[in-house]
Amino acid sequence: MLYRKFAKLLGLTILAGSVIGAAQAESKVVVGGKKFTEQQIVAEMTAQLLRSAGYTVDKRPDLGSSVLRAAQENGQVDVYWEYTGTSLVIYNGVKEHLNPEQTYERVKTLDAEKGLTWLTPSKANNTYALAMQQDVAKKEGIVSISDLAKKVREKGEYKFASNAEFYSRPDGLRPLQDTYDFQFPRKDVIRMDGGLTYQALKDGQVEVALVLSTDGRIPAFKFIVLKDDKGFFPSYALTPVIRTQVLNSDPKLATLLNSLSAKLDDTTLPLLNSRVDVGRESIEVVARDFLKSNGLVQQ
Missing domain, CATH: 3.40.190.120 (Osmoprotection protein (prox); domain 2)
Known part of the structure; x- marks a missing residue:
């Protein structure tokens, strides 16, 4: 009788541990980034934002563009910030000239077939x-x-x-x-x-x-x-892109990432990049200051 009670208790303990382990695994997010300052900053901001929301983050910055994209398609990276024009031209081979809205809608549709979801684009256009x-x-x-x-x-x-x-x-x-x-x-x-x-x-x-x-x-x-008044240069709107499987399992990730995207524009990003490239401030400090000053994390 005692053995049966012990075995039952042990089974419940193992089951509970499995449930906790699964929950922890689901809350881990792999954040990627490319090899230049702007990408390193947004990857660090994303990591800090998600950690403040209780996620465990595995940050993998400094990846080549094609390597990073392949890693996301293969499930090794969950989220990173991509440029609409890069996906349109480089990853999807679209040659026609599209306006910013058409570019976003096209890559959103094409990449959905590859298991990737484009969230709300920022107003930052790195073209x-x-x-x-x-x-x-x-x-x-x-x-x-x-x-x-x-x-x-x-x-x-x-x-x-x-x-x-x-x-x-x-x-x-x-x-x-x-x-x-x-x-x-x-x-x-x-x-x-x-x-x-x-x-x-x-x-x-x-x-x-x-x-x-x-x-x-x-x-x-x-x-x-100089203003590109004839719209020659393609749109390269900086946008969070997440694996659809990850987003479906945790929809609140979209709310968090979109809240950051809404704060980024063509005035903000150059100033952040300048603090790192010219002012020689650390990426971690620049990211933390931005998140705090915009109310995205606690002071």
Whole structure:
């Protein structure tokens, strides 16, 4: 009789332990990120946000873009922040030119077939852009790429810093110039590593530079991003993407991730990136300050 009671008690203990273990396993979320500052910041913010909500987080930053995407499709990463244009062009091979809303809806539909759910996109669009020094642009009366194109057609005295990829790619410099009906003289196009275009513009070696629109050096160096008034550059809206299986098992993850997405825009992200890249602050501190100041975690 005593043995039976002990066996029953042991069985209940094991069962309870299994239930607790399963619950803990379900609350563990693997958060991924790519190898550059912006991705490291949003991955850290996501990790801190989920931990504050009681989740166990396994953070895996510093992954290559294709490696990270494959890891998510294979179930090794549960959530990371992706750019709509990257999924559209790189992962789904769509060539047609779509506006931001069409781009989001297309990747949302295509990736749903692969077991991935696109949540609410942020207002941060990390796309290629053309930048100038603020004082030079103001003096020349240049606000948009159309303004720049007109000046180049009239004067042709603007040196342009470009990375080699944008210079040669089929959706790069040549179609941009075709769209806006202008052309930089070949001698005025200076090809260099993408990271050097910012310094070249800052030092006055060129008047115009190719940049990524949410790079922290834009506000730090007092650049102005020219308005893409003809919508040439694809939309690269930063958006949380989660495995559908994980979301279905825990729908409140969408609420948490969307609450963070709602706070990110083209003004906020460059400033956060600048604190890390220019101010040399730690990613952990920058992420924590942002979450606290926006009421996403407790003070």
